[in-house]
Amino acid sequence: KPMVESIEFIVEPLGMRISAPRETTILNALSRFGIGLPSICGGLGICGKCVVSILEGFENLNPTTEPERRHLSQKAIREGRRLACQARLLGGVRIMISPEELGSKPRLQVEGLETKVELDPAVSEILVKASPPTIADVRSDYRRLLDAIPKGDASGNPKPILEGLRLLPSRVRRYGWMVRLVLWKKERVLDILPPRSRRRLLGIAIDIGTTKLAAYLLDLKGGRTVAVASAINPQVAFGEDVITRISYAKDSKGLIRLQKAVIRGINDLIDECCLKANATFRDIYEIVFVGNTAMHHICLGLTPKTLGFAPYVPVVQEPLDLPSKALRLKANPSANVHVLPVIAGFVGPDAVADILATGLHEAQDPCMIFDIGTNTEVILGSKDGMICCSCASGPAFEGAGIKFGMRAAEGAIESVEIEPRTLKVDYKVIGNGKPRGLCGSGVIDAIAGLLRAGVIDSTGRMGIEEGFPGLRRNDSGQREFLIAPAKETAIGVDIALTQGDVREIQLAKAAVLTGAEILLKEASLDASEVKKVFLAGAFGAHVRPESALAIGMFPPFEIARIQSVGNAAGTGAKLALLSMKLREKAKEVADKCQYIELHTHPSFKEVYFRALSFPA
Incomplete structure (x- = not known):
């Protein structure tokens, strides 16, 4: 009987790799691995509910079918949408499923150190009572406000913004020449508000990771964090690592797509934070963002091209202050965006933020x-x-390149204990359900356990000749160690650590260790x-x-x-x-x-x- 060709495809945002026989529909392939999409009609193409986005390999699927043309617009099809029940695997593809449909949102790290700081934000407000004009006193409305500001509360001549000036005449007269001024660094007027306005003074800190986004909404008066949100960086649709994205951004269209994707992701987090804090985006007067140099450049719409080859020079290193409107971020129309400085190369504002924290x-x-x-x-x-x-x-620590690898989400084995003598395996799953795969920390635990047991030697080779329990060759002839048997998993197949997985982790861990060793050598430290x-x-x-x-x-x-x-x-x-x-x-x-x-x-x-x- 001839062997059926197996096709491997990637499921985002889990970063999960799945194998299925050629000609299998995406819906059936996913269901075999415990990932159920809405499919009221049972995969007949009638309900149109099982929509997935094809990120890569659209040409490796069968042509769109009549049910797809009925349920999906031409624009949706052009953008890579397919019905999972109609799309058949002819080659490798990369698909995106919304976390809501997956029912398991990836676990994203938002908690950090609790560090106290003396409150000194750039944004502040003051209550100003000006005198009305008279025949003898014809100063402008704005000059009257400036002259009424107590000494020390502003730099003497804060610059106005056009939106505020448009509101100024009606506002000062309606409220008896008493208004609240929102200032930035005491040198620019961001807003002119009624004296009893309920407008809050909020700021938002954004961490733009290669894989993840995190947002923190803060009360600038008290320094309290009022809401937190996180998500997968939408740019993963264009490549999992920095180098791939730099390559994609080499032409202006690619750069625009990447910038729009991350801005959309940030704005979604701003919406989520505002909803949680019962606030409006107009309450946000300042945004601070950090990220590595490539993420910094792409978010600003700067070409990262020169970061792709030696000597890896950024476009700009200095800290920046920009109007939020220039980046189309959801904030008060006059809000400021502050960007921390770049150190050099790929070491960007995120590293500066690490040092401060x-x-x-x-x-x-x-x-x-x-x-x-x-x-x-x-x-x-x-x-x-x-x-x-x-x-x-590289992305191996996040499960990429690992046979049963996935990001840290529900169903991922996050920790592994291997008894050195018997090789008995105990594992812990995120969400406490049946496992779907291994995330990075679980892979590291498994390799460490096998090293202690002598199953893996210092070169990384699995010693199959020793006859260790759980160690075997898979259908491809590759050595692998069984972590979870099929009867225990949500995907109905054994979850194992392969020889290839060990090699991927060796490459990743060697990169980190090399960096550390060279820095210690440069500093003459042990x-x-x-x-x-x-x-x-x-x-x-x-x-x-x-x-x-x-x-x-x-x-x-x-x-x-x-x-x-x-x-x-x-x-x-x-x-x-x-x-x-x-x-x-x-x-x-x-x-x-x-x-x-x-x-x-x-x-x-x-x-x-x-x-x-x-x-x-």
Whole structure:
């Protein structure tokens, strides 16, 4: 009997890879793996409810069918929409399903350090009582307001905005020449409000990750976080890593698509935060955003082209203040957008925010930050100086390239315990249901456990000849270790860790370790001299430090010195929103932090090849 060709496709936003026989419909392939889409008609093409977006490989499906042409507009079909019950797999594709239809929203890291800061926001308000004009006093309405501002409450001559001036004549006369002025840095009038207006003074901090977005809505008067929201960065539709997106953005149309996608994602989070806080977007007078340099450029509509080749030069490094209207962000029409500075290369405002959040720039002794993600930043330093680098760790830590890999969402195995003698496996699943796959922290745990048990050697090779229980060859002849048998899973097949998965993690962990080793070498420090190690980001929040050390992702730090700090970049963005002093400090940090370009470093190849091995 001839073998049926198997087709692999990717399901976003889970980052899950699924195999199915050629000619299988997407609906049937998904249902085999426990992913049920709305399909009232049972897959007959009658209800039109099972719509999916084809992100890549549209040509690897059968032509659109008559039921699809009936239910979907020509525009929807051109944009890549298909009915899952009608689309048959002829080759590899990448599809997007909304989290609502999946019923399992990806777990995104929004919590970070709780850091106290002296409240000193750029946005403030004052109540002003001006005198009405007379025949003897014909000063303009605006000049009368300026002259009535108490000394010290403004810079003497704050600039007006057109929207405010249009409202000014009616407003001052209606309210007896008493109004509330909303000021930015005491040098620009953002709004002119009635004295008893219910308008709130809010700001929003945005962390733009390669994979994830996080938003924090803050009360600028009290410094309190009033709402938090997170989502997958819509740009994943155009590529999972930074390099792919830079390539996509090389022409102006690609850049515009990427910018529109991330702005749409940010605006959706603003809507969600406002709904949670019972606020309106007009209450938002300032936005601070951070991200790596590529995300920074794309959000601003700047070409990231020069970041794609040596010497990896950004368009701009300086901190920026821009009108929110220029980026089409949902905020008060006069709101300001503040962008933290870029350090160099791919080390962007997110790294500056990490430093502010952890206080690395004020530390007495050497400390290290690892902000682990698709693009990993490593920073080493103290009050005496800082050095940093960027590591192309890739998306393996988020489940990409792993046979049963998926992002950290319901159904993902997030932790694994392997008994060294019997090789008995215990695992924990996000959401406590049946497993659908392995997320990054689960993969790291599994590899660490197999290293301790001697199933994997220092080269990364699985020792199948030893006859270990659970170790076998799969249908492709590749070595694999069984994590969860089919009877326990939501997808009806065994979930296993393959030899190929181990190789993917070796490449990713070697990139991180190389960055750390080269920074230590540049600073003439040993790992034992680093007093604190901060693990930032979603992966850093959930990976077990002992497992990360066991696979050699980090230098041999003392485990007690390793601290998870969650979304430190988001915390740093919040601090910059609440404190003008910290914005100034951010500029100093960016200027003082020395950037090391790994790929041109004389020790790079030697250190990297050594870092590929697991600790013996």
